Amino acid sequence: AQTVTQSQPEMSVQEAETVTLSCTYDTSENNYYLFWYKQPPSRQMILVIRQEAYKQQNATENRFSVNFQKAAKSFSLKISDSQLGDTAMYFCAFMKHRDDKIIFGKGTRLHILP
């Protein structure tokens, strides 16, 4: 069975700093997808970034980038120039290829301090 582990339950950083959220996963699959979802307070989860396991290049979306290490089964999220609006719960997630259910980690609550 696949599992996703986020070892940092909560983090705080100053505005404009760079922060990295950790995620590891366990799978015997070779083809799969990895995601970071953001859930701001009292709002819905939105997709931040998506990585296909067959792609070696790390995905980026503006200030958000990932460090995908397939052999180590690690998928960290880096937020550059953090903003107050980045305050949220961040979920790392996994989906097997040809599957449609997402497996989530427990989440990291990120606070961006003014």
Place this chain on the structure above:
Amino acid sequence: EPEVTQTPSHQVTQMGQEVILRCVPISNHLYFYWYRQILGQKVEFLVSFYNNEISEKSEIFDDQFSVERPDGSNFTLKIRSTKLEDSAMYFCASSEGTPQGTQYFGPGTRLTVL
């Protein structure tokens, strides 16, 4: 931008009662999902639905649960006889053209069973 909506935002019910949680997926989406998150635990997959039938369900999704797309816009989750342990946040999601497409989540319904 289109969003998944869910009603009600909070539902309180007595143990043994039936509840129906409602979702309106994004209009051109074809795949629909329910997830739940018990307080302090991970978001867990319950069921996926495509072409008017269940495509996958988890072991949590037992005979007490059912899903339906009663019309062209709504997607419902029914719990026939609620138990205390059904208290959780229930998230609906939808995706567009393939099961591996990005899943867009609703804001959730908090179900409290007394």
